[in-house]
Amino acid sequence: MTMTDEVREALDQQQTVDITTIGRRSGQPRRIETWRYLAGGRYWLTGSPGSRDWYANLLAHPAFTLHLAGRDLAARARPVTDPQERARVFGEIVPGLSWAGSLESWLEGSPLVEIELD
Template structure:
C-alpha cells in the first residue's frame, strides 16, 4: 500500500480533522480543527456561510498541512469558485447536514476547497 493509499484510507475514516495553514498576513502557522466532507469521490473543506480565516489563508497560500490521527500530510487546497461546480459539490454535502439551512445560502456564501493529496 502506498503512502497516498494510506492517507486516503485515513481521510475516509476521519471526519474531524485539523489543518495548519499559513497566515495570509503574518506568515505564521495557524492550526484549527474542522470537518472534512466527501462528495463526487473527493474530499473537501467547507463551512456554513460566512468568512473564514482558514479560507483566506488557503487563498493566499494553497499548501497546508492536514493532520490525521498519526499522519501529517502536506496537501494543496483548490478553492472552488465556479458556480456550477459549487452547486454540484455542495448539493451532495449540504442536504446531509440537518443543521445546515438552505443550499442556496451555502452556494452563495460558503468557503469550498478541494483537498488535493500528493
C-alpha cells in the same frame, strides 16, 4: 505523499481533521480543527456560510498541512469558485447536514476547497 489506500481509509473514517495554514498577513502557521467532507469521490473543506480565516489563508497560501491519523500530510487547497462545480459539490454535502439550512445560502456564502494531496 500521494493518496494511498491507507490515507484514503483514514480520510473516509475521520471527518474531524486538523489543518495548518500559513497566515495571510502574519506568515505564521495557524492550526485549526475543521471538518472534511466527501463528495464526488473527492475530499473537501467547507463551512457554514460566512467568512473564515482558514479560507482566506488558503487563498493567499494554498499549501497546507493536513493532520490525519498521526501523520502530517503536505496538501494543497484548490478553491472552488465555478458556480456549477459549487452547486454539484454542495448538492451532495448540504442535504446530509440536518443543521445546514438552505443549499442556496451555502452556494452564496460558504468557502469551498478541494483537498489535493501533494
